[in-house]
Amino acid sequence: MDMDKVYNSKEIEKKWSKYWVENKTFSAKIDKNKKPFTIVIPPANVTGSLHMGHALNTTLQDIIIRFKKMQGYNTLWVPGTDHGGIATQNVVEKLLKKEGITKYDLGREKFLEEMWQWRSETGDTILDQLKMIGCGLDWDRVSFTMDESRSKSVKKAFIQLFDKGLIYRGKRLVNWCPRCSTALSDIEVEYEDEKSNLWHIKYPLRDSDGYVIVATTRPETMLGDTAVAVNPDDERYTHLVGKTLKLPLVNREIRIISDYIINKSFGTGAVKVTPAHDATDNEIAKRSSLETIEIIDINGKMINVPAKYQGLSVEEARRQVVKDLEEAGFLVKIEDYVHSVGRCYRCSTKVEPLMSEQWFLNVREMSNKAVDAANDAKTVFHPQSWKRPYILWLENLRDWCISRQIWWGHRIPVYYCVDDKGNKTSCKPIASFDKPKECPQCKGKNFVQDEDVLDTWFSSALWTISVFGWGENENSQDLKYFYPTSVLATGHEIIYLWVARMVQFGLEFMKDVPYKDIFIHGIVRDKHGKKMSKSLGNVVDPRDIIEKYGTDALRFALAQSAAPGRDMQISEESFLAARNFSNKVWNASRFILMNLEGIDKLNEDINPAELADEWIITEFENTLEKVKTAYDSYNIDAVAREIYDFFWTKYCDWYIELSKIRMISSDINVKRQVLSILVYILKGTLQLLSPIMPFITSEIWQILNKDEKIIAESVFLKIKTSGFFESLEKMKTVQDIIVKIRTLRSEMNISPAVQIEALFNVIDENKEKTAKENESYIKQLAKISSIRFGKNIERPKNSALSVAGGFEIFLPLEGLIDIEKEKSRLSKEIAIAKQEAERTAAKLNNDNFVKRAPKAKVEKIQTRLNDANLKIEKINESLKFLK
């Protein structure tokens, strides 16, 4: 067996990612004797390659899947990608633009060919990257939101909702992205503060000289005003309600109305009402039955306005209107004002609210059911702080605009009956899988399909059921066995866009939630706390990290920072530290494997022979329990920390170092005994670590147990308690002594090569026993040649002193000691002891403390005081001695 001195990730990773795929390690079959544990991957958009956020998201899921598999569950993790609607279409449009081509040049059919071409290229890139990260996905179940099976799910869902009357078409005020040229749903609009102005405009009364001043951030929309609204309780205006105004520049007559929504203290308290281009105004208009005049079309151009403004862009119209108002004396003032502006979440273009004919889904009932599910703990958020905002959102949810005026997506399965000339008849549209044969109303045989496609989130919302064949296979056994899935892991940015809708659709179509646990992880930020984005240029590509530090390091660093619900700042250093850890694991294993050479067989039973054995077994058992608990509660960060701490600071720093004493023994049984424990704990730790660092642990595991199952298919050690509790305290005593001697040596600048003698003046007889029994530990790790125990030992001349672990420790350092240095060191130590004595004495002098605190606590404080006093006494003696 040859192991490199430094862990070399590249070839090992290549080997194992290939192995898992080829051997179908993570392929799942229905097994009714085993409990399923299922995760469905949040499908990445086929817009390119994976970023750090994906790496985090998939790593966490992989960790959970691998952990559950090793716990004996029948695990399934379903891979897939999302067609990504607008986002993906935009990417391809941009590529075409570079060649000077628009989608209209190509036409719908040709353009879609381009889209499919793109998707087949990038879809595989993403899947390959998931393999590279080591994801234990079932590669026989790769799904795509627009493949045949998923398309059937989408159609079935649409038809079912349509037939139930929940999907309807109507002309409503929608969020329109002029650049993407499509409607958006409410949550696809992102609001951002913007510096702007508040224009105060005078609207004259028709029947008198008076006027009303309105304040607006969008003066150009005044051309479409159909009223001015005031609060019914606003005394400034009560006498004007019902009066008529003459709209400047247009000269249309509009009324003054009252509406409770108007805030008296904002602006002038009078609001211009533009029902066709503002959500609030639209509601006011509904309440007061106002006329709606559309003045902006889907291209962002002015329509239905005086000739002068007709055809201008919104921006041009604004400048012109302001100029004209000013010239005509209607403009009272312009204030600076900051307000939030809605932008398209895919292209950041300002969203224009306008009237448009769209398909809507009535979500009221589904939302209520989702709320109930959350309240009944059928869905549980981790961390739970997301529950409330989630419920609030559902409760206030408005109907979902599901149609998009783009080409890439699921075309709406609605067919319109048309006459011979191709004009739509007045027959009711039909929702169906395929083009209908005959119109049930007029018996006509000609149909056209709706031009629009569905919101990409519609198919995403079906993901947990569509991947199991819902809609394609009426009797899907997979769906029965694997649904509901076990947990959904995702970032909080898509709780509403995706999670909530999946729950709604799960309840609607399966009468059951799609998962109980919703694990919300944070967003990866750069080291300054900024969100990673291409425009900021602070994106860290996971592939670069893998190249530089290895995949396990990438995964470990991500896991370590993945406190549920908290965003994480991640920098190069964290990957470096994780890489160092993987090297540590490698080398500790290498040490053990080197020593295993020539050892034919290990002991079956783990029999502790001495203190260190009992201690490391106890520490390991504690770690095992903590780690399993942390895994179960999705505290992956705690898992990583616990393993790191145990392995490095306990197993490597102490146990391996102490094992070396027995390792050089000429008695093969002694060597075998300690190696048995070393291997037992190493294997256990590798198992705990393998969900996070699957590559390195798989490799070492394989070298260790040539013919056994791979680590991913092994079963975790059971938690047990061997009961060597006193070993912790004893080991602490020994460690205390060793550290104190090391400190003395270090501060006195005694080279590690110099073996020295130590005198232990016994203060605590119990500890004398422990120290004597483990003398070899002290000699080995503190580089001590011999120890003389005794009582009332006089401090030798020219010696260094430390009071530790129940002893006064003297290191005779004839010729090596610097008296002045020793004095200042002791003074410092005595100062610390004095502080301790003061603190503890103060507590004990407090009657209330002695009376009310638990007895054990009081005793502990008393002990501390005694120790401190003793220390002070001893050091004082020494100081005198030095003088």
Next chain:
RNA sequence: GGGCAGUUAGCUCAGCUGGAAGAGCAUUUCCCUUACAAGGAAGAGGUCGCAGGUUCAAGUCCUGCACUGCCCACCA
């Protein structure tokens, strides 16, 4: 405007049900001691955001405030 997080060592973060302030990185000193210099040993570095309160005891519980970040809202 409402809600939710966060505020602990120079940086990134741990600190469970309240009982002596922790880790990693960076830094200082010593060491290539045959697993590992991507390492080992030792050290320095914190009035735990501020102000009150509860308690014998508060980083930990309560209240208020400040700052930062995120989410939501019909910010004319």
